[in-house]
Amino acid sequence: MDRIDALADSFREEIRAHWHWLHAHPELSGEEKETAAYIATELRKMGLEPRENVGGYGVTALIRGAGPGKCLGLRADFDALPIQECTGLPFASQNPGVMHACGHDAHTAMLLGAARVLLKLRDCFSGSVKLIFQPSEEVAAASGARRMIADGVLEDPKVDAVIGQHVNPFDPTGDIGVRPGPMTAASDGFVITVHGKGSHASEPDQGVDAVLIGAHVITALQSIISRNVSPFDNSVLTIGKVNAGTRRNIVAETCTLEGTCRNLKPEVRDAVAERMEKIVKGVTEGMGAGYSFSFIRGYSPVVNDPALCELVVRAASGVLGSEHVHIEEFPEMGGEDFSCFSEKVPGLYYHLGCGRPGEPCQGVHNSRFVPDEEALQVGVRLLTASALAYLSPAENADRQTPAPAQQN
Numbered sequence: 126m127d128r129i130d131a132l133a134d135s136f137r138e139e140i141r142a143h144w145h146w147l148h149a150h151p152e153l154s155g156e157e158k159e160t161a162a163y164i165a166t167e168l169r170k171m172g173l174e175p176r177e178n179v180g181g182y183g184v185t186a187l188i189r190g191a192g193p194g195k196c197l198g199l200r201a202d203f204d205a206l207p208i209q210e211c212t213g214l215p216f217a218s219q220n221p222g223v224m225h226a227c228g229h230d231a232h233t234a235m236l237l238g239a240a241r242v243l244l245k246l247r248d249c250f251s252g253s254v255k256l257i258f259q260p261s262e263e264v265a266a267a268s269g270a271r272r273m274i275a276d277g278v279l280e281d282p283k284v285d286a287v288i289g290q291h292v293n294p295f296d297p298t299g300d301i302g303v304r305p306g307p308m309t310a311a312s313d314g315f316v317i318t319v320h321g322k323g324s325h326a327s328e329p330d331q332g333v334d335a336v337l338i339g340a341h342v343i344t345a346l347q348s349i350i351s352r353n354v355s356p357f358d359n360s361v362l363t364i365g366k367v368n369a370g371t372r373r374n375i376v377a378e379t380c381t382l383e384g385t386c387r388n389l390k391p392e393v394r395d396a397v398a399e400r401m402e403k404i405v406k407g408v409t410e411g412m413g414a415g416y417s418f419s420f421i422r423g424y425s426p427v428v429n430d431p432a433l434c435e436l437v438v439r440a441a442s443g444v445l446g447s448e449h450v451h452i453e454e455f456p457e458m459g460g461e462d463f464s465c466f467s468e469k470v471p472g473l474y475y476h477l478g479c480g481r482p483g484e485p486c487q488g489v490h491n492s493r494f495v496p497d498e499e500a501l502q503v504g505v506r507l508l509t510a511s512a513l514a515y516l517s518p519a520e521n522a523d524r525q526t527p528a529p530a531q532q533n
């Protein structure tokens with residue numbers, strides 16, 4: 126462990142420089158050309174042979190250990206958000222209106238750092254580490270994970286498990302949060318349009334008021350969460366956007382409602398979508414209007430593999446001390462396309478504390494979000510220690526020879 130710490134520390138300046146460059150050059154989902162080129166160049170400098178344009182701007186590279194064994198994927202995302210940065214950092218975004226406000230720059234800098242450390246520790250593991258640099262996490266319709274998988278990222282060599290991390294400013298640097306089972310929620314979207322009939326506002330009987338019907342739809346939809354979903358299942362239904370009408374003295378012809386649903390179980394996800402359409406149909410038709418309804422499937426829940434979770438908790442306890450490894454009580458209701466990996470192979474996704482001591486906490490997706498630089502070191506050490514734990518000869522042997530069944 127001391128060796129990992131010392132190596133991570135020896136690359137401190139380089140890791141910081143990666144972070145600063147990436148932070149200053151953010152690119153939106155699907156447009157990360159320069160970021161991908163930067164990553165590939167840095168991997169080449171390390172003596173690796175990156176594969177580029179994997180499912181879009183994805184980049185991968187393989188680090189081989191001392192002998193044959195399993196292959197572990199380490200994943201970092203690298204797209205930015207359409208936000209005007211207000212941090213005042215000396216290395217703030219040079220692209221107006223675009224900012225690394227979700228820490229994906231830090232994720233990438235840490236994976237580049239972990240690659241450096243792992244290359245120095247090749248003799249300490251068997252099998253291989255596949256570095257997975259993923260574009261386009263923020264836009265569900267263009268998920269980089271999905272596209273990289275379709276382009277074979279989990280093959281040749283076949284990836285046996287994947288680990289990913291995400292910075293979390295609500296925990297202090299030096300702490301991590303993780304849990305077996307669901308870690309993030311399914312995040313779906315929907316658009317509902319009520320088709321009424323316009324009329325003069327003083328003659329509502331001549332029209333079909335899409336605003337009034339839209340209001341009933343909004344209220345009725347909330348009954349799904351309170352009356353149809355079990356109190357023991359987590360589910361959210363939020364309408365975040367309403368658009369209707371043109372003038373105050375005209376009965377609105379249409380009313381459009383847009384929102385999102387979050388939940389953790391496939392059966393709840395399907396049931397909510399089905400109930401929604403029934404309610405929209407019943408309310409609108411009952412009140413004399415027509416409707417259109419589209420349910421846009423986003424990311425599935427990230428479900429952490431229990432055995433992999435145990436392994437990473439053990440490795441993280443060695444790095445940070447077990448008092449700094451928190452088993453989170455609840456999943457987060459946000460979405461994350463790491464689920465595309467964890468649906469295919471055992472996956473583990475954890476939250477890396479990056480709260481700055483003494484600074485007011487700004488959440489991710491905020492124009493003032495700045496992760497604590499020291500968290501980069503922690504993330505590099507965790508990725509490395511987790512990889513060594515998974516690929517150490519003892520662990521490989523354990524998994525290849527199942528323990529005899531207990532007799533009792």
Ligand code: NI
Pocket residue numbers: 227228229291
């Ligand atoms: Ni993110």
